[in-house]
Amino acid sequence: MWWVDWKIRHSLLLQDNRLLPVTFRNIVSVPITNRDIATTKEVIDKLSVYLPDNERDSNLAYANGLYMYTSGRYKEAARYFLIADPKEDVGFYCLVRYWHWRSLYEVDSSDIEALYN
Secondary structure, X not given: OHHHHHHHHOOOOOEOOEOOHHHHHHHHHHHHHOOOXXXXXXXXXXXXXXXXXXXXXXXXXXXXXXXXXXXXXXXXXXXXHHHOOXXXXXXXXXXXXXXXXXXXXXXXXXXXXXXXX
């Protein structure tokens, strides 16, 4: 995260005062791997304002889903992943579906319907 902060301070992260959605998703994923809930929320709040308007809602829903998952609020996380609309981005679609499935599994691991679907 220090590298991201450094890029922000030196105006190297944004392009035309916008943040690419894939960059936002990658940055949000970093604190998730460390289960750092506070940093995750801080990154979402600080960087989501730089997302392009037409991509903001979907990427923000994905990021909030990751935040809820990390917080242990799996049912809410699943709802956020349903809101995320990856459009034509196949990689993003796979990420959304993966985390949605994990959230459903954490809600009820005996429900094999989610895995079957």
